[in-house]
Amino acid sequence: MTNVQRSDWDQWWRTAVIYQVYPRSFSDSNNDGLGDVRGIINRLDYLKKLGVEAIWMSPHYPSPQADAGYDVADYFDVNPEYGTLEEFDELIDEAHKRDIKIIIDIVPNHSSDQIKLFQDALKAGPNSPERDMYMFRYSEGKRPNNWGSMFGGPAWTAVESLTNNEEDRNWWYLHLFAPEQPDFNWENPQVHEFFDSYLRFWCDRGVDGFRVDVAHGLVKEPGLPDDEVGPDRWAEEVQDFDQTGGPFWDRPGVHDIYREWRRVLDEYGRDRVLVAEAWLTPEREALYVREDEMSQQFNFNYLKANWDAKRVRAAINDPIAANAAVGAPVTWVMSNHDVVRATTRYGYDPQIDYDRGIGVDDPQPDRELGLARAKGMAVFTMGLPGSMYIYQGEELGLPEVTDLPDESRQDPTWLRTGHQVRGRDGCRVPIPWEADAPHFGFGTGDTWLPQPEYFREFAADIQENDPASTLNLYRRVLKLRRELELAKGEVQWVDVGDENVLVIRNKDVLLVLNMGSRPVKISNVTSVVASSCDVVIDQGEAVVPANCGVWLR
Numbered sequence: 001m002t003n004v005q006r007s008d009w010d011q012w013w014r015t016a017v018i019y020q021v022y023p024r025s026f027s028d029s030n031n032d033g034l035g036d037v038r039g040i041i042n043r044l045d046y047l048k049k050l051g052v053e054a055i056w057m058s059p060h061y062p063s064p065q066a067d068a069g070y071d072v073a074d075y076f077d078v079n080p081e082y083g084t085l086e087e088f089d090e091l092i093d094e095a096h097k098r099d100i101k102i103i104i105d106i107v108p109n110h111s112s113d114q115i116k117l118f119q120d121a122l123k124a125g126p127n128s129p130e131r132d133m134y135m136f137r138y139s140e141g142k143r144p145n146n147w148g149s150m151f152g153g154p155a156w157t158a159v160e161s162l163t164n165n166e167e168d169r170n171w172w173y174l175h176l177f178a179p180e181q182p183d184f185n186w187e188n189p190q191v192h193e194f195f196d197s198y199l200r201f202w203c204d205r206g207v208d209g210f211r212v213d214v215a216h217g218l219v220k221e222p223g224l225p226d227d228e229v230g231p232d233r234w235a236e237e238v239q240d241f242d243q244t245g246g247p248f249w250d251r252p253g254v255h256d257i258y259r260e261w262r263r264v265l266d267e268y269g270r271d272r273v274l275v276a277e278a279w280l281t282p283e284r285e286a287l288y289v290r291e292d293e294m295s296q297q298f299n300f301n302y303l304k305a306n307w308d309a310k311r312v313r314a315a316i317n318d319p320i321a322a323n324a325a326v327g328a329p330v331t332w333v334m335s336n337h338d339v340v341r342a343t344t345r346y347g348y349d350p351q352i353d354y355d356r357g358i359g360v361d362d363p364q365p366d367r368e369l370g371l372a373r374a375k376g377m378a379v380f381t382m383g384l385p386g387s388m389y390i391y392q393g394e395e396l397g398l399p400e401v402t403d404l405p406d407e408s409r410q411d412p413t414w415l416r417t418g419h420q421v422r423g424r425d426g427c428r429v430p431i432p433w434e435a436d437a438p439h440f441g442f443g444t445g446d447t448w449l450p451q452p453e454y455f456r457e458f459a460a461d462i463q464e465n466d467p468a469s470t471l472n473l474y475r476r477v478l479k480l481r482r483e484l485e486l487a488k489g490e491v492q493w494v495d496v497g498d499e500n501v502l503v504i505r506n507k508d509v510l511l512v513l514n515m516g517s518r519p520v521k522i523s524n525v526t527s528v529v530a531s532s533c534d535v536v537i538d539q540g541e542a543v544v545p546a547n548c549g550v551w552l553r
Contacts (some may be wrong), residue, residue, distance in 0.1 A: 004327030006291045012053065013209070013273045013295050013387060014329040015487035017478060018103065019052040020391045022337050023060055023082055024068065025430040028443025035430065035442070037083035041091050044098055046460070050395060050471075051478035054101035056211050056275070058337055060088065064114050066180035067151075067412050068337075068428070070105075070213060071112035075198045085205075092206040101208035103273060108195055108257075109214040110181040113162075117194075118182055122163050126171055133191055135174035135183045137224070143172055146226045147248065148233040150177050152417035155231070176217060176248060178412045186218045186253070192260065199264045209265075209273030209295070212258075215288060216278035219254045221247035234356070234417045250280055258293040275331075282322040289328035296331050296387060303333045303342075306350040307373055309500045309515040316384070316504075320491060332381045334374070335391040341427045344400035346373035357413075357422030358402040371397050372547045375470060375532035379549035380513040382477045383506055383530075385489045390474075393431040396458045397470035400426040401451075408450050425449055435459035477530045480551070484509060484529075496522065501544075510552040514544045525552040 008014075027039030037060065047055065059069035062079050069079070078088050092102050111118060117133055124130035126138070136159065137144040147155040157179045159171040174183045184191050199210070227246045258274065265272040276288040276297035285297045299319045305311035319330045334342040340354040347370025348354070348363075358365075374397060381388060404426050406414075411423030430448070432455040434441030440451060440459050456462075463469035481487060489506040496503050500516035509529055514520050522542045528535050529551035536543050544550055 004291075004325065006327040008270045008291070008295070009327070011271050011273075011295070012101065013271075015385075015387060016053040016101070017051060017388050017390065017481070018054040018056050019047055019050070020056045020058065020336060020389060022058045022392055022428060024058075024448060025428050025442075026392055027433065028430070028439075028445065028447075031444040032081070033443065033445035033447050034081050036081065037078065037087045037091050039443075041087070041094050044094055044100065048098045048100060050390075050475055051482065052100065052390065054103055054208065055095060056103040056389070057105065059105045059107060064112055064180065066112065066178050068410070070107055071110075071114075071178065071181045072107050073112040073114045074116075075111075075194075076201055089205060096206065101273075102206070103209040103211055103275065104202060104207050105213055106195075106198070106210040107213045108184065109217045110175060110177060110183045113180045113182055122159070125165070125167055129190075132185060132188050133194075135185050135220070137172050137174070138170055139172060140170045143231075144174075145224050146231050147174070147176070147224075148227070148229060148231040149175060149179075149416065150233065151412045152234045152421065153232065174220075176214075178416065183220075184218070186257065192257070196260070196264050199261060200267075203265065203268045203272060208271070209275065211275040211277065212294070213277055215258075215276040215294075215297075216250040216254060216280060216284075217248055218257060219251040221251060234413075234421050250278070250284055255287065255290075255293060258288065262292055262294070282318040285319070286322035286326050286328065289323060290326045296329065298333050298336075298389070299331050300333065302381075303335070303339060307346045307377075307515060308350040309502055309513075311350075312513075312515070313502060316491060330384075330386040332384055332386060332388045334377060334381060334389075335394050335427070336389070337391065337428055338424055339427065341391070341398060341400040342377065342394065343367075343370045343374040343397055344402060344426075346370040346377065347399075356420075357411075357424065358400060358426060359406065359422045360403040362402065364402055365399070367399055369547065370399065371470070372533070375473060376513060376547050376549035378474065379477055379530055379532045379551070380502070380511055382474075382481050383486050383509060383511040383551055384504070385487055385491065385506060387487070391427075393458075395471055395474040396431065396460060396463060398431060398455075398458050401429045401449075402426060403452060404429065405450065410449070429455075432456065432459040434461045473532065477551075480530055496520065508553060511549075512542075512544050512552060513549045514546055517546050519543050519545050522552060527553045529553055 023035050026035040027043050028035050029038035061072045062074040063069045121130040143156040149155045156172040159168040175181050225247050274294040276294045288294050288297045301315040305315040344365045347365030409425045411425045413421045413423035430442040432440030435456045438444045463471035486506050492505040494503040501520045502513040504511040525542045531550040533548040535550050
């Protein structure tokens with residue numbers, strides 16, 4: 001398929017390595033057990049040395065933390081637990097001095113129930129202009145429809161339970177996530193004006209772009225018809241529900257919103273990026289990155305493919321084909337704050353379902369195998385054309401904390417499913433910086449989620465001095481990625497007669513990922529450019545071990 005040429009063809013985000021910072025768990029500068037903005041500033045040199053070109057920050061706004069900051073109480077400030085607006089301005093300035101861009105999370109589907117907009121709506125009463133900012137509906141004796149929350153239980157809560165007002169009897173408000181996260185009404189022009197002002201506020205401060213949370217969920221089907229899944233999405237009888245269909249996902253109206261946002265950002269230049277979090281098929285995802293909408297969308301199919309060669313191949317081919325039709329780059333994502341860490345996923349059989357999280361009484365992964373595979377996949381992924389995302393700690397080979405004490409869990413999914421679904425806390429545990437420091441150098445205060453003792457072996461300071469460490473592997477390969485300009489190349493598949501061995505030629509480099517259980521021989525090669533394991537070349541033939549990723553010439 002012929003690539004579509006666009007006016008933003010040479011923009012930085014097409015090939016960037018972007019590092020996700022989860023502020024609460026990255027680095028604690030004031031020893032209160034929570035990461036903060038100053039902690040990020042203190043680690044900028046580490047990120048520069050790693051070789052990233054941008055940071056994506058998960059929400060930094062004031063929040064009651066009903067959903068780890070994705071319940072925003074003020075879109076125009078910084079969480080006091082994390083710092084101040086002045087410190088945030090300093091972060092942008094210091095990052096830019098190091099040629100690192102800053103992308104922040106925008107949460108447009110819902111807010112916190114504690115935000116002034118929602119509190120004013122509750123006070124104003126039924127049918128008021130204030131209530132029209134959110135999804136309030138009247139329904140006698142039962143909820144307006146059967147929709148279920150992504151965190152478990154119904155997606156509707158009785159207004160009267162919050163106000164104790166008789167006039168609110170039979171009135172309900174929608175929350176696709178926690179009850180503390182009411183959904184905005186995007187049919188209301190005032191909601192559009194509110195978020196346009198938000199975009200300008202942060203662009204004026206120097207932010208380089210926005211990752212759009214639940215990008216496919218803002219607009220709901222007219223009439224709010226029932227959903228096929230029903231009111232309890234985590235019930236045992238519900239199998240394999242996803243976020244690709246239904247009356248509240250991927251409605252056509254979302255694209256009008258992003259065209260509007262694109263026009264706002266274009267006031268600041270085409271280099272301001274919009275990134276879609278949309279869990280859809282590649283063909284549907286590509287519609288979000290047409291030239292007059294967003295810049296990137298996450299290739300979640302790559303993340304979900306796990307250690308399965310057939311699925312990985314499809315997760316490369318399908319988005320490349322779909323995005324080529326609109327001239328958009330492809331992103332490569334192995335982990336983020338919402339999924340089990342790759343190092344742990346790869347330590348299980350690829351058919352195992354991890355969506356409910358992993359707990360101390362679940363089967364545990366093969367950590368050594370998982371790390372070997374994660375390093376192999378990382379080397380292979382860094383050689384692919386397009387943009388790459390790294391979740392904090394991924395460069396350390398950090399595993400999921402699968403033995404997190406249940407009493408420590410804070411994920412709303414854990415709470416709202418009656419402790420049936422463990423959720424995402426295991427990938428959000430504060431990361432280790434120094435092996436012999438209190439709390440492994442994260443800070444001296446007790447961390448908001450407890451770190452396991454085995455985090456010591458993954459600490460950055462130990463890896464710093466070990467040439468064979470995962471951290472130094474990432475540094476070396478990211479440097480080669482830049483020098484060889486592989487992010488600007490293209491995928492040309494090479495058939496080696498084994499469906500479990502993926503081989504791609506990108507420019508003059510052969511990318512090999514052996515996902516099989518036995519070594520494989522690759523002919524007509526002269527040298528190893530980069531590798532996650534020891535690869536021997538003898539008489540023009542490379543022997544690539546199982547679970548290994550390598551670049552060859």
